Amino acid sequence: MALKGLDIFKLTPKTNCKDCGSPTCMAFAMKVAQGAVPIEKCPHMSQDVLDQLSEATAPPMKTIEVGTGDAAHKLGGETVLFRHDKTFVSRNTFSATVCSCMSAEQIDEVLAGLKKVDYDRIGERMYVEMLYVNYAADKGADAYLDLVKKVAGLEQILILGVKDVDVAKAALELCKDKKPILNGADASNYEAMSALAKEADVVLGVSGKDLDELYDTIAAIEKTGNKKLVADVTGETVKATFANAVQLRRGAIQDGDRTCGYPSLVNLSRLVPGDAHLQAALASVFVLKYGSIIVMDSMSYAQALPLYGLRQNIFTDPQKPMRVAPGIYPMNGADENSPCAITVDFALTYFVVSGEIERSGVPINFLITDAGGYSVLTAWAAGKLSPNSITKFITEEVQDKVKSRKLILPGKVAVLKGELEAKLPDWEIIVGTNEAIELVNFLRGFDTLC
Amino acid sequence: MPFTKKPHAFKAAINEVTLGTGDKAVTIGGENTYPFYTFDNTTKNKPVIGAEVSDIGYENEPEGYKAFFGTEDMVERAKKAAAMDEVAFICLHFAGADPFGANKSVEECIEKAKAVAAAVDKPLVIMGCKNLEKDTELFSKVSEALAGKNIVVLSAREENYKTVGASAGLAYNQKVSAESAVDINLAKQLNVLMMQLGVNPKSMVMNLGSAAAGYGYEYVASTMDRVRAAALGQNDTQLQMPVITPVSTETWAVKESVAEEADMPEWGSREERGIDMEVVTAAASLSAGSDAVILKHPESIRTIYKLIDALC
Numbered sequence: 001m002a003l004k005g006l007d008i009f010k011l012t013p014k015t016n017c018k019d020c021g022s023p024t025c026m027a028f029a030m031k032v033a034q035g036a037v038p039i040e041k042c043p044h045m046s047q048d049v050l051d052q053l054s055e056a057t058a059p060p061m062k063t064i065e066v067g068t069g070d071a072a073h074k075l076g077g078e079t080v081l082f083r084h085d086k087t088f089v090s091r092n093t094f095s096a097t098v099c100s101c102m103s104a105e106q107i108d109e110v111l112a113g114l115k116k117v118d119y120d121r122i123g124e125r126m127y128v129e130m131l132y133v134n135y136a137a138d139k140g141a142d143a144y145l146d147l148v149k150k151v152a153g154l155e156q157i158l159i160l161g162v163k164d165v166d167v168a169k170a171a172l173e174l175c176k177d178k179k180p181i182l183n184g185a186d187a188s189n190y191e192a193m194s195a196l197a198k199e200a201d202v203v204l205g206v207s208g209k210d211l212d213e214l215y216d217t218i219a220a221i222e223k224t225g226n227k228k229l230v231a232d233v234t235g236e237t238v239k240a241t242f243a244n245a246v247q248l249r250r251g252a253i254q255d256g257d258r259t260c261g262y263p264s265l266v267n268l269s270r271l272v273p274g275d276a277h278l279q280a281a282l283a284s285v286f287v288l289k290y291g292s293i294i295v296m297d298s299m300s301y302a303q304a305l306p307l308y309g310l311r312q313n314i315f316t317d318p319q320k321p322m323r324v325a326p327g328i329y330p331m332n333g334a335d336e337n338s339p340c341a342i343t344v345d346f347a348l349t350y351f352v353v354s355g356e357i358e359r360s361g362v363p364i365n366f367l368i369t370d371a372g373g374y375s376v377l378t379a380w381a382a383g384k385l386s387p388n389s390i391t392k393f394i395t396e397e398v399q400d401k402v403k404s405r406k407l408i409l410p411g412k413v414a415v416l417k418g419e420l421e422a423k424l425p426d427w428e429i430i431v432g433t434n435e436a437i438e439l440v441n442f443l444r445g446f447d448t449l450c
Numbered sequence: 451m452p453f454t455k456k457p458h459a460f461k462a463a464i465n466e467v468t469l470g471t472g473d474k475a476v477t478i479g480g481e482n483t484y485p486f487y488t489f490d491n492t493t494k495n496k497p498v499i500g501a502e503v504s505d506i507g508y509e510n511e512p513e514g515y516k517a518f519f520g521t522e523d524m525v526e527r528a529k530k531a532a533a534m535d536e537v538a539f540i541c542l543h544f545a546g547a548d549p550f551g552a553n554k555s556v557e558e559c560i561e562k563a564k565a566v567a568a569a570v571d572k573p574l575v576i577m578g579c580k581n582l583e584k585d586t587e588l589f590s591k592v593s594e595a596l597a598g599k600n601i602v603v604l605s606a607r608e609e610n611y612k613t614v615g616a617s618a619g620l621a622y623n624q625k626v627s628a629e630s631a632v633d634i635n636l637a638k639q640l641n642v643l644m645m646q647l648g649v650n651p652k653s654m655v656m657n658l659g660s661a662a663a664g665y666g667y668e669y670v671a672s673t674m675d676r677v678r679a680a681a682l683g684q685n686d687t688q689l690q691m692p693v694i695t696p697v698s699t700e701t702w703a704v705k706e707s708v709a710e711e712a713d714m715p716e717w718g719s720r721e722e723r724g725i726d727m728e729v730v731t732a733a734a735s736l737s738a739g740s741d742a743v744i745l746k747h748p749e750s751i752r753t754i755y756k757l758i759d760a761l762c
Binding site for chain 1: 451452453455487662664665666667668669671679703704706708717718727729730732733734736737750753754757760761
């Protein structure tokens with residue numbers, strides 16, 4: 001159960017020594033209670049007290065790290081059920097699937113797809129982070145180990161879907177250094193699998209025929225001292241899978257049940273194999289509701305574009321709006337003679353406005369100025385979008401690169417026109433529209449005038 | 451010790467609103483859980499799908515869409531869409547009424563709406579062209595022309611709720627959607643204003659605003675989450691109207707669905723991109739609290755129907 005600040009305060013040395021960085025022990029205790037600082041920040045706590053407290057103040061959901069180096073990913077660690085309550089922390093990962101039951105051509109096709117979808121979207125690399133390697137018992141251990149060997153060199157984190165302990169052991173030998181996930185424990189084999197995962201120091205995936213069995217198996221593995229787990233919530237049906245994912249997350253966060261507090265794995269490739277559109281739609285549901293690893297057959301560009309966009313949106317911290325890098329974005333084939341249109345670096349503004357400019361088909365040098373990530377009116381009110389900031393941006397970043405001297409302002413800050421004309425005498429300052437939706441007509445009319 | 455199940459059904463529920471008349475009338479809303487939380491309580495009315503049929507733009511539709519419908523004729527397309535079991539209602543989108551676009555007359559739109567109403571027995575939802583003046587006139591006249599059909603007009607906004615609410619909601623007893631721009635306070639305020647005007651809250655639905663996945667969708671998801679939390683958790687009767695979300699109009703306008711394969715060869719088929727953008731956005735809307743989504747492509751409609759069927 002979560003401790004209150006006062007309970008923690010009672011266990012501090014109460015010396016107000018400031019060694020932890022907080023002005024008083026009381027202030028420190030309050031921060032610990034909110035989860036803002038870890039209890040270990042205080043160097044004067046006895047080990048006894050530390051153990052007692054770190055258990056009680058640990059977040060309800062564990063953060064599990066998989067992979068190594070650049071490919072490492074943190075899963076879980078969530079503290080709320082809805083992003084508007086605070087923020088979601090660890091964005092979900094996507095996985096493609098290969099299986100020792102597939103033909104060499106099928107496998108190559110999936111792997112080729114992995115290389116293809118790899119792009120940047122507002123400063124974030126979008127690619128398939130994981131690869132589920134499924135074991136088909138009827139094809140034998142050798143076929144599986146060959147497959148693991150084939151994919152072990154990829155940058156994707158492997159998820160070894162294998163319940164046979166001996167095969168799992170041999171597969172781990174081939175790839176354990178890259179910290180894969182061993183998705184193989186269930187009620188029948190968890191002791192051996194857990195020992196194997198601990199020995200190789202990899203995260204263990206746990207599954208069960210229903211939520212009760214999954215929960216009991218996790219509890220049993222925890223008793224053996226292994227808490228590096230992922231819960232494979234995939235059930236018999238889509239409905240059962242969604243129910244498992246939601247109830248487990250709710251159990252952890254709402255009811256504080258630590259046994260529920262593990263990242264989840266949802267295997268859509270198993271639930272609706274071969275149906276790419278339905279997999280995309282279901283993946284969307286699990287991005288919003290509690291899938292930590294979403295396993296699909298493969299990832300096409302058509303699926304990736306909306307899914308990665310959605311994920312980037314949903315895992316944005318509501319208190320830190322997404323920002324676009326300031327600069328000149330030439331649109332519709334704009335060159336140095338095309339007129340400029342300026343707005344703020346708030347990502348939503350950028351998306352809406354750039355979409356409308358694109359629709360207009362009019363070549364425009366779209367200028368994004370640093371406005372602290374605020375929307376137009378907020379930035380203006382906060383002094384982040386001012387005649388000075390715009391003038392500085394134009395003279396330092398734009399003037400030398402663009403020959404046109406026409407600048408379209410957002411209609412909502414028409415008030416800046418006069419002062420800008422004084423500060424930028426070479427420039428013709430034009431007041432644009434209030435709403436992005438009116439831009440298409442405005443720009444087309446503007447284009448005819450030019 | 452097995453998992454302790456704690457069902458979290460709420461005491462409050464979303465209003466039930468019926469669209470259309472006769473055998474094909476459809477009821478949305480009524481649930482007292484978060485979307486698809488069937489483990490908390492059974493879902494009273496499954497979410498439904500409306501098919502958007504627009505009066506312009508057929509020539510730019512992808513090949514698969516054209517192959518399915520086979521004709522530009524709005525009435526014929528509405529009939530084909532209505533014949534799909536997956537489709538619960540038809541959304542007639544009069545985009546061509548836009549004075550800055552095709553500028554079709556209100557009379558022409560009304561004629562089309564009447565022809566569809568005569569040919570199709572599924573409920574009708576009327577979507578405007580986003581031009582405030584034209585929409586206000588269109589909604590008032592279409593409410594009169596289709597009196598007794600129990601249609602939905604999409605939507606009354608802050609600027610025109612008085613006229614639209616009075617004609618559609620009060621004079622002709624149709625259903626009215628209240629449209630706000632992804633903000634729970636604006637949504638509530640507009641509902642209150644409409645109710646003060648005398649519109650029965652049981653005749654209202656909401657359009658809380660929409661966006662395509664990747665285009666600020668976090669605001670849509672959080673607004674819907676918060677509206678549902680207030681409606682169910684705090685029994686806020688001013689936010690208990692069911693939600694109808696237009697999806698296709700947003701998703702088929704973003705560059706992922708518009709860019710031709712020739713311009714973006716690595717992206718592959720435009721039609722596939724458009725469908726995935728549509729189904730990903732629709733699925734997100736349904737998981738956040740839409741009781742109905744409006745889609746365009748037959749493949750998207752089939753996919754989302756399968757999704758609803760699998761989750762409910």
